[in-house]
Amino acid sequence: MFRFDSALVWLDLAGVFFFAVSGSLLAARKQFDIVGSLLLASIVSLGGGVIRDIIINAGPPVAFSNPAYLVPPLLATFLVYFLFSSVQRYTALLTLFDAGGLALFCITGTLKAISAGLNPVAAILLGVTTAVGGGLLRDITANEVPQLFNPRDLYAIPAFTGAALTTLLWSTGSFNAFTAFAVAFIVFSFRVLAWRRSWHVPLAVRGWQRLGLGNRGDGIG
Amino acid sequence: MFRFDSALVWLDLAGVFFFAVSGSLLAARKQFDIVGSLLLASIVSLGGGVIRDIIINAGPPVAFSNPAYLVPPLLATFLVYFLFSSVQRYTALLTLFDAGGLALFCITGTLKAISAGLNPVAAILLGVTTAVGGGLLRDITANEVPQLFNPRDLYAIPAFTGAALTTLLWSTGSFNAFTAFAVAFIVFSFRVLAWRRSWHVPLAVRGWQRLGLGNRGDGIG
Amino acid sequence: MFRFDSALVWLDLAGVFFFAVSGSLLAARKQFDIVGSLLLASIVSLGGGVIRDIIINAGPPVAFSNPAYLVPPLLATFLVYFLFSSVQRYTALLTLFDAGGLALFCITGTLKAISAGLNPVAAILLGVTTAVGGGLLRDITANEVPQLFNPRDLYAIPAFTGAALTTLLWSTGSFNAFTAFAVAFIVFSFRVLAWRRSWHVPLAVRGWQRLGLGNRGDGIG
Numbered sequence A, B, C: 001m002f003r004f005d006s007a008l009v010w011l012d013l014a015g016v017f018f019f020a021v022s023g024s025l026l027a028a029r030k031q032f033d034i035v036g037s038l039l040l041a042s043i044v045s046l047g048g049g050v051i052r053d054i055i056i057n058a059g060p061p062v063a064f065s066n067p068a069y070l071v072p073p074l075l076a077t078f079l080v081y082f083l084f085s086s087v088q089r090y091t092a093l094l095t096l097f098d099a100g101g102l103a104l105f106c107i108t109g110t111l112k113a114i115s116a117g118l119n120p121v122a123a124i125l126l127g128v129t130t131a132v133g134g135g136l137l138r139d140i141t142a143n144e145v146p147q148l149f150n151p152r153d154l155y156a157i158p159a160f161t162g163a164a165l166t167t168l169l170w171s172t173g174s175f176n177a178f179t180a181f182a183v184a185f186i187v188f189s190f191r192v193l194a195w196r197r198s199w200h201v202p203l204a205v206r207g208w209q210r211l212g213l214g215n216r217g218d219g220i221g
Helices: A006-029 A034-056 A067-083 A090-115 A120-141 A156-171 A177-196 A206-210 B006-029 B034-056 B067-083 B090-115 B120-141 B156-171 B177-196 B206-210 C006-029 C034-056 C067-083 C090-115 C120-141 C156-171 C177-196 C206-210
Strands: none
Touching: A006 A034, A006 A067, A006 A090, A006 A120, A034 A067, A034 A090, A034 A120, A034 B034, A034 C034, A034 C156, A067 C120, A090 A120, A090 A156, A090 A177, A120 A156, A120 B067, A120 B120, A120 C120, A156 A177, A156 B034, B006 B034, B006 B067, B006 B090, B006 B120, B034 B067, B034 B090, B034 B120, B034 C034, B090 B120, B090 B156, B090 B177, B120 B156, B120 C067, B120 C120, B156 B177, B156 C034, C006 C034, C006 C067, C006 C090, C006 C120, C034 C067, C034 C090, C034 C120, C090 C120, C090 C156, C090 C177, C120 C156, C156 C177
């Protein structure tokens, strides 16, 4: 059985850091204080992994058992406090860091599920849950309609692509540092391009497009 | 000890399907895209059961270990996309499907808790949690005040009735396919009648009724 | 190993009661009905402990296995319904009861984590999570920006202080009824004073204070 070894812990910690920065940036925009920044950074960066570990049901979540997981939220809060001063680039920065976290978590979440003995379908599902869970918690906690549901953007599809590729590579024995990097790069690029170019999929109801309601999209926000 | 056997898995899957349709309908009204529809359908239909299985703490939740649980959300998203075009009947349809899920989940949640060895009080509590949990997650995720808290409607009381009846029938050895159907029918009818006729219970504070605040109800929404 | 003995169960139940009253008071202000009051009281008072027990991962949460935990929410709903009639003192009352729950839960959450064998850092983290988790769930469920993120108040810092003091006292062998009372008193006073005197910490971004944005704080609510 596959071991969730130290290289993957580092990958996971990098994902935690990216998501933590996105949490601190949202806290900054919502004018939360520095403690709120740390809390939101912790919720978004550790939340997805805590949900993953609770679902796998193999002892306390790694965020609680390994103190190293507390360093990225502290670092992110510190960096945003001292380095972030321009409001203009806020959305772009948040999206880039969020995409970085997404790219790494769909890989580490899927691998952890496989290493816990889940079947491939469940591994993909848990990879997607890990990747989108933290951002969903971030937006719910900050009382916003989750970015995940923005109809003029793609969020879950890049995560699904990454989780499916990871499962495929793993089951064919071709998962290694190089292919892992390639998957992360694909997911990151896919997510950022989808955001920049407003790629989207059809609305939930076919009829509404015909009625022209699809262009308004004012149900969001 | 009772086995959560295949008949009950089918009952559970039917409940999953009803809640999934309610999720896709809410996604349609909020003009989410088709991926958001699938995600909201999955959250509402699988969320209550995932909470139930995490609380019972006996391995990964069935929604992750049994791929059959992914079929109802996919089917619901597909059906809503192709068949739903009229906006008028939206609320009635959502309430009916939600009531169907509620009626089945308060039974299956309670039985699963009993089969896991929980005491009768805990089994009722977990049955109610399973039944109302998915809808609560749906409304929280879509950034709405949960339907569960609507003071001009009953939601938790039908679920409690179903969970209590199931526990009673089970502990007296008279739970079978016929009584299960009867309980589901009672809960469904109770829920739908409460909605149609605006049955309600007193507000949280006795004093406010005297002050006439109870009629305004503008604290909601 | 430390036993989470009966004295601590009583302390935990007292914390459950305080949080339950805060939930019923919020339900009253939002004009929920009496069932919504019971549900919100249950979510806020039992939610933090359920999260704690799920993370510790040692069987079903105590709120489900011990029916005594259902008494405080029922009692709180009853008391708020019959005794609460004045709207004026609402915020003060809610804050006082919330502070009482916070003071007790940061102690019992930390002790339960220690007794489950978690390391000191994880014990403090779980103590804070237990203490702030219920209130966070309350505000998320009622669709409000969590009080936890109010930049003109301190909420997490008193909880952290209590969890850290408890861990320190426990690891030096000086935790007893007297020191427990002292910790609870310190946390309660710290929280209430921070609220009364609007103590606060810097905002999440240093630059914004320079721009004068820190005084507006209108990103909240």
